[in-house]
Amino acid sequence: MTRPEKNWIANLPANRLIAEFSVWSAELVRLGDDLARVESFADILHVDVADGHFAPAMLFFPDLVASVRRVSSRPIHVHLMVADSILLSQVEQFIDAGSDLISIHVENEAVANAALDLLDRRNVAAGMVIKVDTPVERAAKFASRLSFITLLGTAIGVKGHGLDERAGTRLQQASKIIADCGATHRIVLAADGGIREHTVPVLRQAGAETVVLGSLAFNAPSLEERMGWLHAL
Numbered sequence: 001m002t003r004p005e006k007n008w009i010a011n012l013p014a015n016r017l018i019a020e021f022s023v024w025s026a027e028l029v030r031l032g033d034d035l036a037r038v039e040s041f042a043d044i045l046h047v048d049v050a051d052g053h054f055a056p057a058m059l060f061f062p063d064l065v066a067s068v069r070r071v072s073s074r075p076i077h078v079h080l081m082v083a084d085s086i087l088l089s090q091v092e093q094f095i096d097a098g099s100d101l102i103s104i105h106v107e108n109e110a111v112a113n114a115a116l117d118l119l120d121r122r123n124v125a126a127g128m129v130i131k132v133d134t135p136v137e138r139a140a141k142f143a144s145r146l147s148f149i150t151l152l153g154t155a156i157g158v159k160g161h162g163l164d165e166r167a168g169t170r171l172q173q174a175s176k177i178i179a180d181c182g183a184t185h186r187i188v189l190a191a192d193g194g195i196r197e198h199t200v201p202v203l204r205q206a207g208a209e210t211v212v213l214g215s216l217a218f219n220a221p222s223l224e225e226r227m228g229w230l231h232a233l
């Protein structure tokens with residue numbers, strides 16, 4: 001499959017919500033079929049990676065990203081939820097597997113600059129994710145090095161949960177950090193977790209440019225209608 005062009009982040013839609021499709025919520029036993037079904041609606045494929053320590057779940061691995069890379073032309077965003085001690089090795093492995101954007105956690109602060117240096121050297125876009133209880137300001141010192149900032153709206157590494165009531169205020173804080181950080185490149189603000197029909201308008205209003213769609217997209221009775229609704233918000 002063709003890889004996304006070099007400046008794919010700058011070229012993401014700016015006049016509507018960007019749709020990240022979470023592979024975790026796909027029909028995993030028929031993953032290739034389900035990814036083919038959503039290919040034309042997904043702006044980005046989102047792959048969660050969790051090590052059972054940093055986050056309670058055990059999720060996904062580089063070979064899966066390499067396989068997805070072979071069947072999809074969509075940009076692949078890997079969200080790493082792993083302990084400091086293995087972060088650099090995981091970044092390297094997911095770069096080798098063909099990721100287009102890798103987000104580390106602000107809570108990996110001790111090794112964050114080393115991970116961002118590695119992504120820079122390997123020419124892969126960098127993102128940062130903030131857990132729902134972590135002050136958003138902690139990402140400020142990294143912001144100018146990032147292409148994506150993602151705020152979790154639920155506990156880390158769970159699905160099927162409702163949106164935390166602080167999500168809107170936290171997105172507004174993150175928008176300000178992006179506006180004030182002095183970057184001349186685009187930094188996309190993303191909301192991940194608790195993405196439901198009644199929460200997406202609120203998140204959009206609060207400044208989210210992209211939402212990580214799980215069941216809202218994969219279980220939609222009509223994906224075409226759901227995406228028409230999302231794009232019109």
Ligand SMILES: O=C(CO)[C@H](O)[C@H](O)COP(=O)(O)O
Nearest residue numbers: 022024025159160193214215
């Ligand atoms: O990481 C996630 C939630 O934090 C995933 O994006 C998950 O796929 C969401 O699923 P759902 O929207 O069905 O809860």
